[in-house]
Amino acid sequence: MERTDLSVRNWPATIAAAALPALLFELVLWLPMPASFSRPFSAYSTPFFLITLLLYFGCFRLDGMKGWIAAACLTMLLLGLTLSFLWSSGYSDDKIIAGLVPFRDGFDYYNGAKLILGGRSISNLNEGAAWRPLYPGFLSALLWLTGSNLQWSLAIQVGLAGFCFVLSAYLLRNLIGAAGAAVYMTLLYFYIQPLIGTAYTETLGVAAGCLGFVLLCAAATTKRSWSLVAGLAVLMLAVSERAGAFFIFPLLIMWAGWAFRQGMRYSWKHAGLAALTVAATYLVVNTLFRTLIVEPGGFPFGNFSFTIYGQVVGGAGYHKAFEDLSVRNPALILRAAERFFLAHPGSFFIGAAKAYRDFFSPQLGVLSFDSGVPGLAVWFAASVLLLAGLYLSARRISTPESSMLLAGFLGIFLSVPFLPPIDGGIRIYASTMPFVYALPAVAAARWLPGKQPDEMDGGVILPAWMLSVVVMLLTVIAPVLILHLTSKIVAAAQSCAAGQVPYATLFSAGSYVDLVPDQAGACGRVPEVCLRDFGGYSRSNDPSDAAVYEVLITRAQLSAARVFAADDLISGRPHLFVGARDDLKVDNNSVITGCASETVVKGRPSIYSVQTIIPASFVE
DSSP states (O other): OOOOOOHHHSSSHHHHHHHHHHHHHHHHHSSSOHHHHHHHSHHHOOHHHHHHHHHHHHHHHHHHHHHHHHHHHHHHHHHHHHHHHHHTTTBBSEEEEEEEEEEHHHHHHHHHHHHTTTTTTTTTSHHHHHHHHHHHHHHHHHHHTTTTTTHHHHHHHHHHHHHHHHHHHHHHHHHHHHHHHHHHHHHHHHHHGTTTTTOOOHHHHHHHHHHHHHHHHHHHHHHOOHHHHHHHHHHHHHHHTTTTTHHHHHHHHHHHHHHHHHTTOOOOHHHHHHHHHHHHHIIIIIIHHHHHHHTTTOOOTTTHHHHHHHHHTTTTTTTTHHHHHOOOOOOHHHHHHHHHHOOOOHHHHHHHHHHHHHHHSSSTTTTOOSSHHHHOOOHHHHHHHHHHHHHHHHHHHTHHHHHHHHHHHHHHHHHHGGGGGGGGGGGGGGHHHHHHHHHHHHHHHHSSSSOOOOOSTTTTTHHHHHHHHHHIIIIIIIHHHHHHHSOOOOOOOOOOOTTOEEEEEEOOOOEEEEOOOOGSOSBBBBBEEEEHHHHHOOOOHHHOOOOOOHHHHHHHHSEEEEEEEEEEESOOEEEEEEEEETTTTOOOOOEEEEEHHHHHHHHTTEEEEEEEEEEEEEEE
């Protein structure tokens, strides 16, 4: 049987296996496809789900390198079409503005990355980035590589993630067969689909989670300690990038002692090695990295305090802390949660029960993609497969691969009370989703006809090692070097008229959109977004989001308006900037100063409407 050999020894095939999908991805992004064409590929529908499942099944039935290339090309095609829709539609929701500009959490992450590029530590005023600095660090490395071009940085992020997805799916294809791999890859694609092209942590989290999953599977099958260490380290990086089911690690530590026992009752040596790896990696990526990249005095994972408070008061959601306490200090909120729990301990268990209900529900659950009747049918079928996968894995618990899946799922299950879907849906489980979706795959491989698994080989293990090193370097090492080797940008405030505020900010090409009225010139693809599309493709029910959109639309109705997110070097706070496109035609990576009028939107970044612009300096 033909083997999948992605290695130095087979370099022509290895280059083709990487180059062909990458070129297809680039071609899809380069072609000026109208939004009407790519729109059906940008959202879930049950027919699209079933077609994707059948296509993946066909790809994974092919032998060896042909199957890998086919699956990788299909993945890059799907990801590219979804990203192309964002760039050609001006789509806006609670995560992105006009197909490119980061919003809400992404706004914080992006501006944290820009601070690093400007030689400044992440400010505690930028809460999202200060609480979760790993993703801003990763994004800063991509921005540095692309000359601060956000559009292509996000494209690289999506392409990198695509290869990680396929590696994990193809590993399952080798372990359990084509049917299981097709189910796994289809579920994984539709899970990440709503977040493709956004500056959110989930894309990187699930990509690194896939790499950790591959390396741990390699550890289970080969009994190599280095694969165990690498898998746990990469998985810890993933769960720290997209904070999630940390309880998976105690279970995987116990699993390591069981899986590596090799004739003994239990291998305490390997359990200890696993525990040491988890502890050391956590300290490096969450403590040491933070001290090097974030201003002192912050609170790591500060948003977790809001979640805990919502749970101890009965599963009311993280907004409950704002409503009851009117503070944002995580330490104060945690103390309030502790007092409430001691007085009313039963409320936490009510919140936990609600979290478990939502985790498995057809509305918010890990197997839910749509609430319509066809979507419910998919949810029901996937739920049956999940339960069957748990049963089959339990029957084969003596095998390292099955016990690893059980340990991973149990760790996620124990984390549910602390990760209620009411606070962020299923995206908060991103870094550990491979462990969830592998279970329906196991059942599908048992029940559905298809190509039988190949003999396990190292064809996908080496690329997983290489990509893991790349992700580690971009996430942990590169941001520290960029920050500490870059001269700090300093700018002076201008004198402004009454009612205006001075600003100074770093402007970057490829990181803005121009909202263009119908009569003001050609538009239809980022950065020139048609104003009619921006209004027509806005998808948020939050009044605060609508208020931001309205300010931008009103400004753009006068003349073409340039919109970008940036940190104000004067106030130290990030803002949305909007100004006349013709006035903001300045050099890439140049500091501009001037005066702006400020519009405050409750719960959202304030909007600086640029009134005057003075190019201050050019940043090398």
